[in-house]
Amino acid sequence: MGTKERRLLLLSSSVVHGSEYLQHAADDINNFLKKYHVTRILFVPYALHDYDEYTNKVTSVFEKWGYKVNSIHTSKDPVQAVKQAETFYVGGGNTFQLLKALYDWNLIDPIRKSVLEEGVPYIGSSAGTNVATPSICTTNDMPIVYPPSFTALGLIPFNINPHYLDASPTTHMGETREQRIEQYHKIPGVPPVVGLREDCLLHIEGDKITLKGKSCVRIFSPGKNPEEHEAGSNLSFLLKTI
Amino acid sequence: MGTKERRLLLLSSSVVHGSEYLQHAADDINNFLKKYHVTRILFVPYALHDYDEYTNKVTSVFEKWGYKVNSIHTSKDPVQAVKQAETFYVGGGNTFQLLKALYDWNLIDPIRKSVLEEGVPYIGSSAGTNVATPSICTTNDMPIVYPPSFTALGLIPFNINPHYLDASPTTHMGETREQRIEQYHKIPGVPPVVGLREDCLLHIEGDKITLKGKSCVRIFSPGKNPEEHEAGSNLSFLLKTI
Numbered sequence: 067m068g069t070k071e072r073r074l075l076l077l078s079s080s081v082v083h084g085s086e087y088l089q090h091a092a093d094d095i096n097n098f099l100k101k102y103h104v105t106r107i108l109f110v111p112y113a114l115h116d117y118d119e120y121t122n123k124v125t126s127v128f129e130k131w132g133y134k135v136n137s138i139h140t141s142k143d144p145v146q147a148v149k150q151a152e153t154f155y156v157g158g159g160n161t162f163q164l165l166k167a168l169y170d171w172n173l174i175d176p177i178r179k180s181v182l183e184e185g186v187p188y189i190g191s192s193a194g195t196n197v198a199t200p201s202i203c204t205t206n207d208m209p210i211v212y213p214p215s216f217t218a219l220g221l222i223p224f225n226i227n228p229h230y231l232d233a234s235p236t237t238h239m240g241e242t243r244e245q246r247i248e249q250y251h252k253i254p255g256v257p258p259v260v261g262l263r264e265d266c267l268l269h270i271e272g273d274k275i276t277l278k279g280k281s282c283v284r285i286f287s288p289g290k291n292p293e294e295h296e297a298g299s300n301l302s303f304l305l306k307t308i
Numbered sequence: 309m310g311t312k313e314r315r316l317l318l319l320s321s322s323v324v325h326g327s328e329y330l331q332h333a334a335d336d337i338n339n340f341l342k343k344y345h346v347t348r349i350l351f352v353p354y355a356l357h358d359y360d361e362y363t364n365k366v367t368s369v370f371e372k373w374g375y376k377v378n379s380i381h382t383s384k385d386p387v388q389a390v391k392q393a394e395t396f397y398v399g400g401g402n403t404f405q406l407l408k409a410l411y412d413w414n415l416i417d418p419i420r421k422s423v424l425e426e427g428v429p430y431i432g433s434s435a436g437t438n439v440a441t442p443s444i445c446t447t448n449d450m451p452i453v454y455p456p457s458f459t460a461l462g463l464i465p466f467n468i469n470p471h472y473l474d475a476s477p478t479t480h481m482g483e484t485r486e487q488r489i490e491q492y493h494k495i496p497g498v499p500p501v502v503g504l505r506e507d508c509l510l511h512i513e514g515d516k517i518t519l520k521g522k523s524c525v526r527i528f529s530p531g532k533n534p535e536e537h538e539a540g541s542n543l544s545f546l547l548k549t550i
């Protein structure tokens with residue numbers, strides 16, 4: 067599939083401590099939607115259990131900004147809803163639940179096609195960011211349901227670890243996030259992982275990636291030392307490693 | 309299968325901040341092994357990538373205590389090694405990697421049979437504790453490999469969340485552990501979850517469970533408020549809920 071038309075905004079988190087839902091990324095989201103002349107959003111609520119409640123919360127935020135929201139769960143034909151979507155917002159929650167629902171409703175290929183071939187903009191947050199990558203292998207979520215595969219939408223060729231956390235020096239809490247990613251990188255052939263701290267987001271346009279938000283990201287590549295890249299950095303090299 | 313012969317020691321963690329490998333549980337492990345007149349331990353290293361290195365680390369600790377250790381990965385016939393085992397020690401690491409290897413080597417039924425029908429003692433730590441339960445649905449680990457199922461050994465009828473952590477009041481870090489377990493409990497028919505804080509362990513003998521270690525556990529049952537139970541508590545009710 068092509069990547070020239072790709073338009074993605076991938077958030078680490080929908081909430082940052084002390085602020086309301088999506089407010090920390092309000093400017094970036096609004097600039098993104100305006101740039102592509104979006105007026106309607108197709109919301110994907112599958113990562114949480116109560117779709118109606120989740121849709122109300124998301125709708126109230128986007129409506130305040132002037133956008134119309136439809137949730138895919140209210141459509142009788144979700145595949146058709148994807149084909150007609152003007153933009154996607156895939157919300158956070160449990161990544162396993164989200165991916166399983168995308169498979170259950172046969173939405174993997176249609177979403178992939180819309181984004182990569184038709185240039186339909188895609189906003190993901192947390193679990194919605196995980197499923198945009200080649201696999202959900204670097205989610206932090208509990209495996210509360212069993213999806214038919216860990217292979218995800220593959221809108222980009224590298225993994226993301228949302229809510230990336232540095233090790234706490236004072237207590238043990240099982241493996242650190244960095245150790246978990248190192249364990250992943252012992253498996254031959256797996257891609258780099260971007261450790262996306264909570265107030266970070268990636269803006270991907272075709273073959274260009276810009277790091278937005280306020281923090282650095284930590285990038286893990288198999289066989290290399292991790293690297294820090296600061297807000298505003300051009301991370302397009304991540305699209306050229308594969 | 310029967311449960312009368314069941315002899316399990318399930319640790320939250322193999323390391324507690326500031327102490328050496330397994331030292332925080334040294335007395336409980338030694339009492340457990342002495343009680344059942346164990347002299348040889350079959351070690352299961354599959355949760356980590358480097359089996360030899362992991363085996364050396366574990367062997368040095370158990371040898372110091374006077375036990376002989378064989379690792380299952382050095383056996384040409386792992387199923388036969390399970391059948392001849394005098395006791396199991398299943399170490400921590402990545403739960404998905406561990407469970408996948410147990411399936412790849414066809415060890416699920418043989419281990420289950422040894423523990424539940426032959427009374428072979430089982431010590432698990434972290435990932436080794438997760439796989440002792442009905443499923444790995446409450447692990448904290450990253451899904452770095454795809455096992456053929458999330459169904460695990462089912463040596464007990466409830467789930468455990470090792471390295472259980474209380475919410476941090478000062479920062480956001482994705483969902484709290486409690487929120488993750490609540491999401492799990494929205495799925496119909498799933499069992500209770502024991503949130504096992506790092507210095508806790510469960511001693512299970514037949515139909516009796518005693519909480520050992522220094523902390524409380526937090527027990528989550530679907531549709532109920534979470535409950536705290538302090539060290540020394542009898543938790544046998546968990547075996548009667550199913």
Ligand SMILES: [Ca+2]
Pocket residue numbers: 158159160161192193207482483
């Ligand atoms: Ca999540």
Ligand SMILES: [Ca+2]
Pocket residue numbers: 240241400401402403434435449
């Ligand atoms: Ca682990």
